[in-house]
Amino acid sequence: MKKAVLLVILRVAKLAGLFGLARRLTARDLRILCYHGAALRDEHHFRPSLFMSKETFAARMDFLHRQGYPVITLDAAVDGLPQGDWPRGATVVTIDDGWFGTYRQMQPALGARGFPATLYIASYYFDRQTQVFNVAANYVLWRAGSQLLDLAQVAEALSGRYELADAGQRAAAWRCLDDFAETLENAEARQALFRRLCGVLGLDAGEIERERICAFMGIEEARELQASGIDIQLHSHRHRFPAESFEAARAEIEDNRRALAPVGNPALRHFCYPSGDYEAGQLAWLGRLGIASATTTDRGFTRAGDSPYELRRFLDSEEISSLEFEAEMSGFFELIRRGGYAI
Structure with missing residues (x-):
């Protein structure tokens, strides 16, 4: 569907009260947002699917605050998963990779609104401190x-x-x-x-x-984020989760934990699949690796009783309009997906 047509449909749906209805119907579901980098200069024009302007990110956080979506920690979300024990409209903010722009641009927006977040760091370039x-x-x-x-x-x-x-x-x-x-x-x-x-x-x-364009933050910056309420978690060391053997996957996680240990978070128990890639057979490995949850790049809400190792997320980006973001957060898109229609 062309974007111009989609936006017209969304405006009509919102005026007709369908966003509000969808929010009520999906109020018990968990929304998990996914972000990547924040632009330091013009990276959001170069690759808008990866880098977001600080203005757009701040506007997203303003929307959550203004519309009353309770932003909770990933720990609270996972602990409440068996029975769906969350506030109505509960939302988790996750950020992938470890770009310096997350520290420079995203943390102030989160801190100003008192929002917690989870940052999954792939630690190879975090260690090396070169450009990616x-x-x-x-x-x-x-x-x-x-x-x-x-x-x-x-x-x-x-x-x-x-x-x-x-x-x-x-x-x-x-x-x-x-x-x-x-x-x-x-x-x-x-x-x-x-x-x-x-x-x-x-x-x-x-x-x-x-x-530090196209570069990761360092240990001291990650420590600051951890102290500010942004929970540092696992994303593999070399941005891969090998499927060929448990030993190869374990090495990635162990290297990731070793690199992140100086940040000072003793509970490195949440994982994000690099690029969303994993195989069904790997799910059984996660408990053995001391991992309590894993997020995917599959779009959708999380419901009570869902697997903690296949948590769905909405990948927000500079390419997504504010109206599309509202449609996603309200549950309007989610209900369409559940009806078997692609968006």
């Missing part, structure tokens, strides 16, 4: 505008000339870079490649590094 190469390289290719990129100038092992104004060619250049970066031995080598790419494009890598 695959995202940062894509970002600078986008920033470069209409340049012609010769990859041979970036690294001897690369070749190909790409018109970066063309989205298809830009994506192809990024894939070449990312594939090559995966062959490098560590994050520091990938950071050196990132700096060479910036140099070829005429961009200031030092400025991007100082502003």
